[in-house]
Amino acid sequence: MQHRQSARPIAKSMTDCVECPNRQMSELCDWHGAVASELKTIKHTVVYRPGQFLFYEGHAALGLYILCRGRVKLTRSTAKGQQRLLAIVEPGHLIEKHLFATGSLHEATCETLEMSEVCILDRVRYLSLLERYGHVAVKLLQLLSREMVAAFEEADQLAFASARERLVSLLLELAERYGEPVCDGVRIALQLKREELAQMAVLTVETTVRLLQALQADCLIRLRGREITILKPDRLTAQGVHQLPSAVA
Incomplete structure (x- = not known):
């Protein structure tokens, strides 16, 4: 499948997570003390213009993506080669939820809808952090479980x-x-x-x-x-x- 080349992001952002206005809205980001300090060392934040691509469906995932500011859309190819809109992602959310396994591939293509700031976490170092801070791992599991339950409920309602x-x-x-x-x-x-x-x-x-x-x-x-x-x-x-x-x- 042919893709447009992803334009380079505008710049790396110097915003600290502690100063992020959306931090308290996200269970993934609202940490203090040692956890916040360590997260700062395993991530980098990048600013993208509207219409730029963060990643493409089928490509190897380079890390975990959290949207800090702006909006992005996720699309996926159909059997006929068309693009299907899966979701619009808002600040404070993991852009894809399945990228914790080694060798993960992107299940969708991600494009910015407006000026957006994205935090990219080193997957290996983030998993190491989860091993050492059990309360962070538990909170993440609870968050993903709630989202899974909501997805099943929505599917049931769509059917009727x-x-x-x-x-x-x-x-x-x-x-x-x-x-x-x-x-x-x-x-x-x-x-x-x-x-x-x-x-x-x-x-x-x-x-x-x-x-x-x-x-x-x-x-x-x-x-x-x-x-x-x-x-x-x-x-x-x-x-x-x-x-x-x-x-x-």
Whole structure:
């Protein structure tokens, strides 16, 4: 599979984890004392421009990636050679969860959506740290376990939700995370292609376009190119599933 060459990052960041504004939001980063001091020695932080690639599906993983600032998207190739959007990752999260084993390969391609800062941990030295600080390892296991349970619950709900419920739930989740109040509703600041919305809602592009047009005809949303504004959040909420099938990590 052919990829565009990944542009060089802007620069290495000199930001210390202790000074990071997102540190307390992440269970992976909120450490003090000896753990914080040692983490500082096994990581480097890099700043990327929008549209740059951190890594590609199938390539060898060079370390563990934590998003400190910005947003990135994970995509994966389908059997037909198309790219499927798996998730949008927010600050404080591991970008991929499976890279602890020696010889791990990236399961997805990672591209920045905006100016982003990424902390890259040396895997071998991080595993050594986990061996010596048991409470860090326990916290990591608890975090990964919660995410696995949530993923199974979301899969169950997707199986029983209608196409309209899936799309409505996705729009509500995007509005909650990326919404900006406007005079007549909530504008979703994150602009996605129709194909990307379809992938996140596990629908065809044709069904997604049809449902968006129907929601607009019902005066529930307004479409302007890729920009989506939710006009009546309360009415839209009544049409979604109770637990949103999250496509955002």
